[in-house]
Amino acid sequence: MRYAGAAGESVNEVRLSPRDDGRQRVEWAHVRVEPAVELFGHTDAFGNEVRWFQLVGSHDTLVVESEAIVTTMPAERPPAGAGGEMAELDEPGYADRHAEFLGASAHVRWGGPVAELGDGLALEEGEGALAWVRALEAEVNRAIAYTTGATRVDTPIEDVVRAGAGVCQDMAHLMIALCRRRGMAARYISGWLHLPGIERPGESHAWVEAAVPGLGWVELDPTHPDPAHEEYVRLAVGRDYADVPPLRGSYVGPPTEEMSVAVTVSELPA
Amino acid sequence: MFEGPDRPREPYRRLYSGLSSLRPSTFAARSALVDRAYLTQGITFAHGGREQPFPFDLLPRLIPQDEWAGLEAGLTQRVRALDRFIGDVYGPRRSVADGVVPNRLVATCEGYVRAMVGVVPPLGRFVHVAGIDLVRDDDGVWRVLEDNLRCPSGLSYVVQNRAFMRRAFPEAFGDHHVEPVGHAPFLLLSALMAAAPEGRGSPRVVVLTPGPANAAYYEHSFLAQQMGVPLVEGGDLTVRDRRVYLRTTAGRERVDVIYRRIDDGFLDPASLRSDSMLGVAGLMQACREGNVAVCNAIGTGVADDKAVYAYVPDLIRYFLEEEPILEQVPTYLLEREEDRAYALANMERLVVKAVDGAGGYGLLIGPHATPGERELFARRVRENPRGYIAQETVRLSRAPVLVGERFRARHVDLRPFVVYGDHPVVVPGGLTRVALRDGSLVVNSSQGGGSKDTWVLSS
């Protein structure tokens, strides 16, 4: 982060710390900020690890760096046909349990163009909920052409649909919207992705988790459908991007002149 | 006040006979005196871009001691239960797990602040000041209309109305024994000091205001002055080492308790709404670590949601193992299909309210609405059922109000204030609000309402 001059009174939350869960084990993790400052951790409402810091003195660049060694495992991949029926979504228990991830949120709405897109998909419901949501994953991938630079962090979902282009964050939001529209709870995951064979500075990644009756949360990725999960490192989960930005905060000073993000994921020898 | 034409209800008889010797023009003159006093003091609220004095009616509202005792018990009970509920929502969520309130109700509530999950304020106390709106129906039954647990306003008017009353209308006090209210700011200060983080010997309390442009600015400065504590704006505070400090001419001074009159989202631009210019960056972290008490705590809106209202009697039974003392107004949750069907079919006799609406906005009074207005609300309800509730129309009791030089009967409600330090205390009386328009049921100041002094009479 480079500011157009001296910035100060900067207060921030960082959500860049992977957490142990069924699918990944964190061997070592560290978040570092420059100018050097002490970080204070807490867990947010969604169970994500947050690091809070305050930089009082004046600075014209801010570097936030998160490093971690994580052992990932493939999720147990539910066989096709596993899980419950779409009709189970309409049971009151389901809606109440997953209420947090069923409503509209900051980036997720399904009026206008999103509804039209959804209506046009004509997804088969008879094959069970898992089949339905996998089909949706593929449809979203087809509907939005992955195009770097087509959208910005705050591009409304309607514009993404109209343009038919976007990046992983937009595709995740769209897929979440279409799930929730049908009454299937869905949430946003921010993380890192290691595409096999590619070792270059990348960007952060976003994908989706849907609550499939009978199976619980199932990971899906409309950007790279049918993910082989051991290549994904989970950082944070929320209703949408607004709940889990890697860095959020405020400062006093001139506008940001330049912001760059680099992510390097490499496979360590076993 | 009246049982029939010219037959005052028992508590009013003495007052009425004392006043009958005064001519209406005398009332009008006294009334003008009070208006002028309000203007001089700048006790105004901003309405439609202009500062206007808060309309004040000279005739006091009387509540006999025995009636008040019942209200007092009911109000403290209610506030205790609501405070426990909020602590439970941001903590263990037992009430949800045990099925007292649906998870959906919390997760979809506008006033639910996710950043507060897991945060335990000093003493575990979330509510320090509550304003509970009550109405008295035609049968003389007091009912809770709604709870205000965020930044309820009006306490300054309770104190000031009494002060002006003493000046402008001393004869009315006559041989009544009226419970004083002048100590209300002191009660508030005691409750705020009790909320301080542990180990802070003589805690530093401040009142945090959005600034002079705010409609309730008068109240903020009045309460700060009466409590003898600084009135601060966001820019006067700063966070260092996860503690909050005042910026003084000689350096920094630690703050322990913030009585804030700024809405939740605006309190911390770093962790809550990033577009807020009113708050203090880092306040949320200071709060999370228990280094400062924010009063009321952030996130109390989860309990004054109008849909949660319907569950309050159950919450009282669950958390306190007591039967609710105060009645409520029969309420329909419009996200429930059968409730919705009933409400949509009976809109001409129901009141429909937005669950997060305040100040009389987002409100439809069925019996007074045009078919067009009802249709508009029906559409809104169908689009967003969770956003609305419907209630039976309560026939509010009426009280005499000076209009021009004559007395007219107008609808009134009552907002008593509960301050909650070591234990909840109710300020005797409260703010009686009057609908100044004939027949109107809306008493909010932003909707053309006025106020009256409220007397709790000890025998």
Added chain:
Amino acid sequence: MLARVAETLYWTARDLERAENLARLLEASQSAALEGNASNGAGGRLVWEPLVRVAADMESFLLTHRRADERSVPWFVTFGRDNPDSIAACINRARENARSVRDRLPTEVWEGINDAWLELADWPPPRITRDGVYPFCRGVRRSSYLIQGLVEQSMRRDEGWQFMRLGRFLERAERSGKLVLERYADLDADRAATPEDGAWQAIMSDATAHEAYLQVDAVELSPESVSRFLMLDPGFPRSVAFCLGEVEAAIEGLAAADAMPPDPAPLTLARTARDLLDAAARKPWGGPEVGDLLERLPARCGSIDAALQESCFAASYERAPAGQRAQASRQAQN
């Protein structure tokens, strides 16, 4: 005390003092213009132009007015929308400021300020004609006396009171100094002006100054003696020396109450200003040294104000100059 509150109290007092000063000056100018040379068509040069120079500056005045005369100047000084320091603007500002710190003011003081503001509404613009000047100015003066009296009678002698005292006397010192400077500069160019002109009465601001002066020296009413009186008299509450003494005492009080850092720069500036005046008092009054002193004192008042901003009001804000912003964020892009 909160830096913002201190600054606001300081400015509330300054603006009220300014309004009162302008009202006195306008009144005195008005009566001076009625007699002597000033009444014979020279009023503009002798009375109204100097008033504009003291109240604002001639250049900005001429942007919106053709000439300084008995019609344009009273309007400009009282309500002129083109004048950010008109009496009405000062009272307006004082009221807004007082409102934002009313919890720190005794209720009666606030009421006094609010009433002064409400009374402005009694003066629709056309009424400030020649006949309106006197009653208007009298109203402003009376409001100011009332407010000052209430401040003196009801405010605790705490930091808030000291900051108000500081604001009031610094403003008064600056205005008195400017006034003398203005007339003194004219002196060489305008030796012909005699005491009878009344222009020297105008500098006295009003009858009170004149009466006080007469007690000191009823015989001589020369430009020299009047200017010396207004600069150096230790007992007259509008003299620069007296006002700077109050400024100094207020700052000392603040430092003693730990409301300012020890040995604050404003104190040094106030003390050295007093030294200048003391030195001048020991010598005969006149010559280029006086001109030099007159030039330096209003400027010194400005420096004290700037030092206050720096060491007391602004520094404690610990703020970078630009505003608060949200940290930029970047979408997930893979």
